[in-house]
Amino acid sequence: MDTKQKVFEICSAAKKASYEYAARSTKEKNHILSSIANALKENSKEILEANARDIALADANGVPAHMLDRLALNGGRIDGICDALRSLVSLRDPVGCGEVFSTPGGLWIECQRAPLGVVAIIYEARPNVTVDAAALCLKTGNAVVLRGGREAANTNLVLINVMKKCISECGQNPDILGFIEPGEGHESANALMSARGLVDVLIPRGSKRLIDAVVNNASVPVIETGAGNCHLYVDASANIDMALNIAVNAKCSRPAVCNAIETLLVHKDVAKDFLPKFAEATAGYSLELRGCEQTLRIVPEAKKASESDFETEFDDYILAVKLVSSVEEAVAHINKYNTGHSEAIVTNDEQNAEYFRKYVDAAAVYVNASTRFTDGGEFGFGAEIGISTQKLHARGPMGLTALTTQKYLIRGNGQVR
């Protein structure tokens, strides 16, 4: 059997099992999650052994240190995964929530949240995502098909077996958790992208290259996540201390995450005051500044920014800097280069704040706060499947509701039209 056939069989089995699973109660679904938390803890030894094999192999293959770190599990990290599962149990199940209304003709219409069906996720070598993503889908009554990075293959196989066993022991069909072994090349990912009618939504989690490949090639519905070319604009009226504090936080607290800023826009009237202080405040991070011509006159140690620097999500201690003459110019720059993730202004001018809020086209628009808050946990959703940078279905941090659709349930007593 070739790869495509194998993938379609796994998806088809998940689809068949999904109808039954979609009707399960919150109690039944929570029971699966609790069982998985217990079982992962009990099987820690086996999980860590498999993970050690993955790490050794990846290390031998020259996988860089920061990727090895994401791949690595230990007792503490397994406890963290189990804690997350238990928190998920306590969250409200969106399935069945909704509104009811009646029509003049006497129809009683309930618009309820319902599971999507089969959610497929393509992700990189992060074993915590294997459990986390599966649990979010199972909590919301969805079947799930996972295709993780090949460097985590041994770890994932053990995790999947533990979870499938729990699902069976809870009386459910283990086909609701499908796992696609990565194999060589992109064949299995391509097959997933084309599994129309079997996959209700595909969520790519990972690099921009992965996400672009999925968006351009998938015929199944996709939710785009992740890419964040975020900006901070320091207005002429800004409180400079607040602006410094926010700028340092937004860039340097965790530069590799999607809600960190990549470009700093500074109003020319405050640049001479602000930029030298900012350069000083970030010296300890060895932050590399890439500035426009005007920036270079104020911060001569900065490198010259090219056009492509304004298009780049550096995910590193690098920041593009540009001086602007107005909030309008700042917003025009943002709407040209941003990826629709998170954008912030520091200002004491209410009109400029309002202009920024109205005209910036992004999932999250901040006034006087750091972009780093764009996160399901920070927004109080309790769990997050990713941050959507698209406009359809879900935009911004996606909680459990983003893993559901709606269903109109109509009752009559013989009405015809």
Added chain:
Amino acid sequence: MDTKQKVFEICSAAKKASYEYAARSTKEKNHILSSIANALKENSKEILEANARDIALADANGVPAHMLDRLALNGGRIDGICDALRSLVSLRDPVGCGEVFSTPGGLWIECQRAPLGVVAIIYEARPNVTVDAAALCLKTGNAVVLRGGREAANTNLVLINVMKKCISECGQNPDILGFIEPGEGHESANALMSARGLVDVLIPRGSKRLIDAVVNNASVPVIETGAGNCHLYVDASANIDMALNIAVNAKCSRPAVCNAIETLLVHKDVAKDFLPKFAEATAGYSLELRGCEQTLRIVPEAKKASESDFETEFDDYILAVKLVSSVEEAVAHINKYNTGHSEAIVTNDEQNAEYFRKYVDAAAVYVNASTRFTDGGEFGFGAEIGISTQKLHARGPMGLTALTTQKYLIRGNGQVR
């Protein structure tokens, strides 16, 4: 300039104008709609002359009568279009609606509905859709790019010019209404499907072939509408008179629309009573029945159904009929063949009703009412851009809210993470 370049230029102009238009007030947007209603009425003569040229050309090219009817305008139909515009003015604008919450760290978060940006619509030769679709998008703060069927080219050109003039006179940039002349072949449609970054959502309205082509080829986000392979299941416990009334209505009141049924599933215990009565009740419609073997034994005048009959949206006075032994068998058949549109059961058994509601995977699930009610107007939405048969973003009849996304607007006083 080639077709692709032309399409991209129109979309790019719409995109640029969309940022400004997205911030317009409900009053300003309503003013445009009212002006268009007045202007269409005033320009009726020119519109009808252009329409007469389209009709003559289409007739000469052998376009079938039912398509000519959809293409044709007259005074009454223009009045109807103007009335629809005025109703739209009175509907609540979803933009800016939403919820607010605060975080323990003191951030104030507003989650507001916001325009999508640029909505592109590919549709067939129906001039009323040109005005209707444009108006729905303009009401919700979106720029719109229309690509209508070539048979309506003359009519559309006049309609577009009238609308663009109104937009300008209301002080807005007329680029928010883009119009793509159909030309020959599929080039312009293909260009629209690939206008990533310029088109925020593409809605195909028309034949299954058009919708499939868009879904399979588009790299821009798509909302699928329309295809309806709908079913009615007559349960063993059904009130036979009610079942007859609903079945006749669901099939024969307007067989060409997407919420009409294509297959009738009948429990074997009531088939001998129900089917002959149904055949008699539909005799006046010359309804052609295509039945399973068991059906043929009860209604010998029916033709034999093939597998493909159960997969087909006939859109005509043809109905597939199948006998089943249980609600479970009926639901399994529906979930295998349906397009996720509308499904109904007639029953007096509460357990069977509940099973049907829970397990059928469709946008609208009816108990004891006709599938024909799946419609924005019937559901009380006041306007409808189409009926979504997909699960992401919108499912079922799409009102104004389906033409919006959400935007998180966050205010702080210097918070960092």
